[in-house]
Amino acid sequence: MTEKERAPILIIGAGAMGRLWAGLLSPRVSVRLATRSTTSATLQYTLVHLEGHSERIEIGPSSNAPPGSVLVMTKAPDAESALTAVSSHIPPDVPIILFQNGMGSQQDIAKRFSQRPVFAASTTEGAYIDDGGRVIHAGRGTTWLGPLTTTAHTRLDQTMITLRLSELDIQSDPDIEGRLWQKLAINAGINPFTALIDCPNGEILGHPYFEERIADVCREVAALMQASGRPVEAQSLEAHVRDVARRTAANSSSMRQDVRAGRTTEIDMMNGFVVQASVIHGLDAPVNCELTDAVTHLKQD
Ligand SMILES: NC(=O)c1ccc[n+]([C@@H]2O[C@H](COP(=O)([O-])OP(=O)(O)OC[C@H]3O[C@@H](n4cnc5c(N)ncnc54)[C@H](OP(=O)(O)O)[C@@H]3O)[C@@H](O)[C@H]2O)c1
Known part of the structure; x- marks a missing residue:
């Protein structure tokens, strides 16, 4: 099975981080983006890589097809409701990775979805969307991944492999909290x-x-x-x-x-x-x- 034939990665939140990761993952694995809107349009944008070259990215809309992993990339106050809105389409053993800054939202989600493999990611990658709508990968960093729920411990290695398809620096941290x-x-x-x-x-x-x-x-x-x-x-x-x-x-x-x-x-x-x-x-x-x-x-x- 090629990476492209794997179940798609679902990214919730098409902001700076969501678009950056979608753009970096999509050459190697099928990616879907869940936005707030209910329209099913394909999302197209320009990603400016760290080295300065631009790439045109095209990501299909979210579908009800079960994803292989879920990256939650909304701001912290929106994360729980955004995940809850799509959770009925996510099989119970699918890893859910929370990228929010701050504290509290990750623990609330881990408690609510305690039977699922829920991870937190703490990243020093930097991205923003400029006035022209281009996604700028502004800074190279490291993304640390660690389990928040018991079942996540058994899925850590597989989830590391998935995130490394982005070709970013991904490290595990057993004490992610x-x-x-x-x-x-x-x-x-x-x-x-x-x-x-x-x-x-x-x-x-x-x-x-x-x-x-x-x-x-x-x-x-x-x-x-x-x-x-x-x-x-x-x-x-x-x-x-x-x-x-x-x-x-x-x-x-x-x-x-x-x-x-x-x-x-x-x-x-x-x-x-x-x-x-x-x-x-x-x-x-x-x-x-x-x-x-x-x-x-x-x-x-
Ligand atoms: N950007 C960075 O460099 C960076 C670095 C480290 C960590 N982080 C963390 O990563 C998280 C995301 O940051 P960001 O910069 O990507 O934020 P952002 O640009 O504000 O993007 C968040 C996206 O989530 C969408 N959203 C909100 N509610 C949603 C819902 N219910 N369903 C689907 N999508 C929804 C927003 O849509 P609307 O525009 O419609 O609200 C927006 O497109 C934050 O917690 C941030 O602290 C960011």
């Missing part, structure tokens, strides 16, 4: 500030709004991580936040881009998650709460 916590801590220390100050990552450093709050943000996140069995020093967390902001100085965070485009942000799964989870542990997270409220009001203005 630890990796999600690390990324959450960095995102919580960078993203809301870039959205509120409206600046690229590097410009938060030295800005009074950031400097007055970052130590408290990290102290609150570290206290939550300690209570969750993920001990980390607040000071080393802050040093890591500053280091990532420095190394990605020219980047415009997804939260800043979402606010600018009038889209829902992932604040509820980042600083908002820190606030909610702190309450469960009897902790206070007032500065993360302030940032969550401020970003929520930004998107409503």
Whole structure:
């Protein structure tokens, strides 16, 4: 059986990540894209590869044919409802891979679909859609994959093989939740500030709004991580936040881009998650709460 004869990969969400992965996988395996719309049109777009060359991509619409694996590539607030909408067409043993940033949505989905092989993927690949509708593969990274449910453990190797059809760097991480916590801590220390100050990552450093709050943000996140069995020093967390902001100085965070485009942000799964989870542990997270409220009001203005 050739890869093209395998059951198709279903990608839910035709945004920057969904289109990037669809474009990279489609030369080697059949890919279907599930969008919010009910129309059954073929999706055509230009993918600009890292090396700079452009490729025309054509992906057929989603069908009721059972997929061989499912990549959920919506934003975190949409992931559970998007997956639920198509779940009756997904056989129970088919791997489901969640690509969302932040925390909370992955655990809610793993709980709801606990009998299925559900994975989380944490990726440092970068992609965006430019003003002309072209999908830009903006940064080469690594995608870490790990199981969230018991049945996922037995499907890890097969799922790694599937994702490697993209020819991206795919690695396994048995403690994927630890990796999600690390990324959450960095995102919580960078993203809301870039959205509120409206600046690229590097410009938060030295800005009074950031400097007055970052130590408290990290102290609150570290206290939550300690209570969750993920001990980390607040000071080393802050040093890591500053280091990532420095190394990605020219980047415009997804939260800043979402606010600018009038889209829902992932604040509820980042600083908002820190606030909610702190309450469960009897902790206070007032500065993360302030940032969550401020970003929520930004998107409503
Ligand atoms: N882009 C990156 O470089 C990057 C890197 C690492 C991680 N991530 C994470 O990957 C996830 C996706 O990011 P992204 O940049 O691709 O976001 P995006 O460009 O906003 O794409 C999300 C897509 O999901 C669609 N969608 C929403 N609800 C849906 C539903 N019920 N059914 C089908 N499709 C639905 C959206 O459609 P509408 O436009 O109609 O809402 C949109 O096309 C996020 O959690 C993000 O944090 C992204």
